[in-house]
Amino acid sequence: MTSTSRDIPVITIDGPSASGKGTVAERVAVALGFHFLDSGALYRLTALSAMKHRVALDDEARVAELAAKLPASFHDGAVWLTDEDVTEAIRAETVGEGASKVAALPAVRTALLDRQRAYRQAPGLVADGRDMGTVVFADAVAKVFLTASAEARAERRYKQLIGKGNSANLPALVADMQARDARDTARAVAPLKPAPDALFLDTTQMDIESAVQAVLAHYASSRTGNK
C-alpha cells in the first residue's frame, strides 16, 4: 500500500450474516460520499464461480486460483461475473453456505486481499465483512462490530425471503444462522471477532437509521480523536 492510500479514511463494519451491516455500511457510504466494499460479495462470487466450474468447495488450490482471477465487476447497480448478471444468484442460501466454506480456506483469503485493498480510493471507503477491521484494513480510522441475536437476524432474513415471494422456514433459518456463525467464528484464519478497538453495536432492538447515526457519530469522534 502506498503512503497516499494510507491517508484515505476507511470505516470498517464487521459482523455476522444478516446483522444489517450491509445496509448500514451502504447508507453510511452514501451519507459521506465514500466508496463502498461488500467483501462478502467477493466470497459469494468465488463460491458461485467454483460451483459453475464444478470445482469442489474444499479444493483450496483450485478455488484460490478462481478467486485470484475472478472476472467480477460491480456496475449499473448489479453484480457481474464476466457478462452475466449474478446479483440475485449470489444471494441464494446455497451460495451463502458455499461462501462460508471457501472463506475458511487461507489461500482463498490471500487471493482476495489485494482486490479488497484496491477499493481504498479517495475520498474514503466504508468496508463491510468479517475481517475488515482485524485484517484487511487494520489501520482503519473507525471500526464497528455490528451484531444482533441469531433469532433477530433469522427473522430479518425470513421477512426478506417472504417479501421476495420465496418460501422460508424460521427455525431452519435460526439453525443455519447459528451454524454459519460457528464456522465463521471458529475458523483458523481471520475468524469473525471484533477488533479490540471496534465500537460494539448490538442492533437487536435498534432500527437501521439509529445504527447509521451511531456509526456516523463514531466516525466523527474518531476523526477528532475524541473517542
Ligand code: DC
Ligand atoms: O456477508 P455475507 O453473508 O455476504 O458473507 C458471505 C460469507 O463470506 C460469510 O459466511 C463469511 C464470508 N466472509 C468472510 O469470511 N470475510 C469477509 N470479509 C466477508 C465475508
